[in-house]
Amino acid sequence: MLDDRKKKILQAIVEEYIETAEPVSSKALVEKRNINYSSATIRNDMAELEKIGLLDKPHTSAGRIPSAQGYRYYVDKLINSNDISMKEIKYIQSQLETKVNQIEDLTKIATTTLSEITHYTSVGIGPKASEQNIQEVKFILLGSRLLMAIILTETGLIKETIIKFNEDITQEQVDTITYLFNNKLHGKPLTQIDKPMEEYMHSEMSNILNVIKPILEQINKAINEDVPVYMEGADKSFELPEFKSLDIAKSFVNILDTDKTKQMIDILNSSNNEDEINVYIGDENVDKSLKDFSIVTFKHKEKGKDLGTIAIIGPTRMDYSKVISAMKYISKQLNKDKLLESGEDDEDGKKK
Amino acid sequence: MLDDRKKKILQAIVEEYIETAEPVSSKALVEKRNINYSSATIRNDMAELEKIGLLDKPHTSAGRIPSAQGYRYYVDKLINSNDISMKEIKYIQSQLETKVNQIEDLTKIATTTLSEITHYTSVGIGPKASEQNIQEVKFILLGSRLLMAIILTETGLIKETIIKFNEDITQEQVDTITYLFNNKLHGKPLTQIDKPMEEYMHSEMSNILNVIKPILEQINKAINEDVPVYMEGADKSFELPEFKSLDIAKSFVNILDTDKTKQMIDILNSSNNEDEINVYIGDENVDKSLKDFSIVTFKHKEKGKDLGTIAIIGPTRMDYSKVISAMKYISKQLNKDKLLESGEDDEDGKKK
């Protein structure tokens, strides 16, 4: 356990370093951070903080910088998690009020807003379709051989896909299929879409057998493929002094490349704690290419269903206080709004 | 007009520089590029090529590099536009055969494939909705106050949006609206969706008046907002030696940031020539932040309708021969396939 002065010194070093990106000297703490002890006293404490592993020293004649553990201590015990101004609150509110066309848009807007408030790069991932339960399935015949399937989930997520057939489809067939799907699939998870249909595959209704199969195939494909990813403010990161190091810049681009999106999704989805903000500092990240970065994530859920994940990626020297505060506020707003239900309930009594 | 030897020398310099990223010396041309003249002769020619502005010299005691004009001459007159291997052709074909859920997916696949073949960053932009003509409009009541509008265009592009109402909507209203929309809008451009509807706004059908307005609003929003952008292989660019310069790396990230997407869209959409490959070298680009880059674009059209634009962005020292060849081949394939029609024609005789 640290005594008060050491805590104060650690906090001051972290915050000063976050601000200046330069190793912090004992003198700087006295002059800029109002620590009312002599630089010598502070130096003694700094030496001890270094011994317990909370500070690092780039070299003998430089100041100190926080270690990953130091940031961790700061985030866990010293942080001000209400570091958000009235102006920022207003801005967030105005952004979240924007009308959305789709549920996914909400995550997108939150991602953008977060990047604008924090000046870090933010990444958003749309809802994972596979976790959702089916509310309703609609089929629309777009042409004699072209069928559009629209799946609405209980949380309002919409998946649509187009199926092409080699032979003509009749409206009667479509009606039958629509009836079957909605009868069998309501409330079932999207991943299990083909299980309940299988019995029909082997049933007497041979006239739709050859129609159902391609539909299931295509729907399955649509569910598993499409996880929208939004990235905002990548250019902002490049203004940071850490990006003067080409290695860091490179690994950052590697992380954000669309190809590597799946990696990112894995990283973010491993943060499972519902409605809670997770912070991964430097080498706490499982992925080693993230060792020089910190990630702050938040998973937006409603009734246990994934509505999207939002993350901020920045250098370990990140303004945790600001990032966590902003994310906390946005997450609270997202949960308060319950936007999904605003216009669709009370139809069949299934929802309260 | 250049004599044959000068052409050969220019070509060799461009190609050698593309390969090595080092200023090319007269000696290198003799030894590595089999120019069967003495280095002195070559030096004389290089001096002349520099005088006409086709070559640059970083400093007195360095070799030559092509100027923007030099690249331009190379691209226009010296290039081998069939620089594509059997293996690459096979790969492109296999990729384009992938089943697509939506028309947009085609652009996406082409974008990815192009980046993989050329090893440069590629950017794809989906079809511009505003240029499309309406084929059919469907409305689906998802709840008592939630309506989904699906617009199918003549080229197969699908736009869908959700409209929320403050009061309940009946199926009869939806049917009326569906009839109205399809009656009035078939074959009209998407941008003019509200013009033909206006007369109804002032007509006797007051029971749907308050329904049409929010629908038009929301549809207009969906049309104008949603231009999907795909980016592939940004990390590949960072492996290039030019990205050792932090300024170049920075301006590159600036270009590709989602925020600046609209700039990019403008840039790409200014390349209007249908089914033709456009090359913008260095400062030929209107946007000054692109002065160190070259862009090769191709606009995929069918019957005059925009189906998407694909671009390769790389340093001015780009392998134009390979990029142009690959793009040419992909564009040919895209046009040959006419994928859009494969299953939807002959329904009502409107299409041949």
Next chain:
DNA sequence: TTTAGCACTATGTATCTCCGAGTGCTAAAC
């Protein structure tokens, strides 16, 4: 327990030198 004072140390920067690759030009060769 805190502080003043001082020796010590690593780094960044500036300056200088030296090397070599490459040119431009002149004069000779073809």
Next chain:
DNA sequence: GTTTAGCACTCGGAGATACATAGTGCTAAA
């Protein structure tokens, strides 16, 4: 007239050296 050999010249990059400086660690005194 065209090509080539030869050579002086130039510039940038790599290393070496020195210097100034910011910061520490430690000792001894307050």
